[in-house]
Amino acid sequence: MTQITLPRPDDWHLHLRDGAMLEAVLPESARHFARAIIMPNLVPPVVTGAQAAAYRERILAGLPAGMRFTPLMTLYLTEETDPADVAAAAAAGIVTAVKLYPAGATTNSASGVRDFDKVRGVLEKMAEIGLPLCVHGEVTDPAVDIFDREAVFIERVLDPVRRATPGLRVVMEHITTKDGVDYVRSQGEDLGATITTHHLIINRNHILVGGIKPHYYCLPVAKRESHRLALVEAATSGEARFFLGTDSAPHADPAKESACGCAGCFTATNTMPLLAHVFEAEGRLANLEAFASRNGPAFYRLPVNSETLTLEKTDTATHWPAKIFGGAGPVTVFDPGFPVFWHVTP
Numbered sequence: 001m002t003q004i005t006l007p008r009p010d011d012w013h014l015h016l017r018d019g020a021m022l023e024a025v026l027p028e029s030a031r032h033f034a035r036a037i038i039m040p041n042l043v044p045p046v047v048t049g050a051q052a053a054a055y056r057e058r059i060l061a062g063l064p065a066g067m068r069f070t071p072l073m074t075l076y077l078t079e080e081t082d083p084a085d086v087a088a089a090a091a092a093g094i095v096t097a098v099k100l101y102p103a104g105a106t107t108n109s110a111s112g113v114r115d116f117d118k119v120r121g122v123l124e125k126m127a128e129i130g131l132p133l134c135v136h137g138e139v140t141d142p143a144v145d146i147f148d149r150e151a152v153f154i155e156r157v158l159d160p161v162r163r164a165t166p167g168l169r170v171v172m173e174h175i176t177t178k179d180g181v182d183y184v185r186s187q188g189e190d191l192g193a194t195i196t197t198h199h200l201i202i203n204r205n206h207i208l209v210g211g212i213k214p215h216y217y218c219l220p221v222a223k224r225e226s227h228r229l230a231l232v233e234a235a236t237s238g239e240a241r242f243f244l245g246t247d248s249a250p251h252a253d254p255a256k257e258s259a260c261g262c263a264g265c266f267t268a269t270n271t272m273p274l275l276a277h278v279f280e281a282e283g284r285l286a287n288l289e290a291f292a293s294r295n296g297p298a299f300y301r302l303p304v305n306s307e308t309l310t311l312e313k314t315d316t317a318t319h320w321p322a323k324i325f326g327g328a329g330p331v332t333v334f335d336p337g338f339p340v341f342w343h344v345t346p
């Protein structure tokens, strides 16, 4: 038996949704993670400080008795966002970051940004107060191939926006390419990146070979194997600017198993055992602590959690429920497609 104990991990990119879905998925995250950056892409989106405060209350109210979990709230950046509201929400401790969705890039992103000149005032205010911008980094130009959208976003949008706003602290969310890894490494300390669990495990073949697998479909879509390998190398390197953001994104099964299925993988339940597997396979288990517990707080200028989490490896494969059930319908838990021998100790 092998064991590893880490400071309790955090999830720096999480979709908790609302209502019945929130109630079903919240314990799955709270069981292992101390804090999470909560994505604001509800319908309608969380755009003001008051809405973020109300959403935080709904999350805390949904937490089962005996569980501790701190939701770190974000605001959904729109072309109408008021810099003063953002600054007030940050000063009051209501929001930890602002989220940029290019309009139409992903699930519930219709209110996102089309014209970056319209958000210049907000970005400048954020640079001034040190509030991070979390970015869904894909262009939405229909002429750009879906597998190239991250690389093109870096060149056409991200790099120009960062140059135009010196001091802006940016997290490239859920990077999926070697281009993303290389860009982060080429830049200074004001740029970080989250990497998801599933992008360390699947490539585009997993989605498309032998029949289409809707539960492996997420955005940004998984890329070819060479990109997955670059992500694994970066995540397991221990380097400070790469940290865990699961992007666990629940959709009820009928919405995924459909002629037009939703994007999102649900990994809240089994992320920590899966990461232990991936890091051990690289001979880098010792760096799991950096990736899951230390680098995120360092970037967000928050303390590392004082509580711990222990993972244990046994001779028998770990089993998770294939689905979790709640009022919003069944949600399929991400299946890595190979046996995993790690579990989180109770």
Ligand SMILES: NC(=O)N[C@@H](CC(=O)O)C(=O)O
Binding pocket: 015, 041, 106, 107, 136, 217, 218, 219, 220, 247, 249, 250, 263, 264, 265
């Ligand atoms: N990752 C996804 O595939 N889906 C996310 C949105 C997002 O993070 O882009 C969702 O909200 O369902």
Ligand SMILES: [Zn+2]
Binding pocket: 106, 136, 173, 174, 219, 220
């Ligand atoms: Zn996204």
Ligand SMILES: [Zn+2]
Binding pocket: 013, 014, 015, 039, 247, 249
């Ligand atoms: Zn997401």
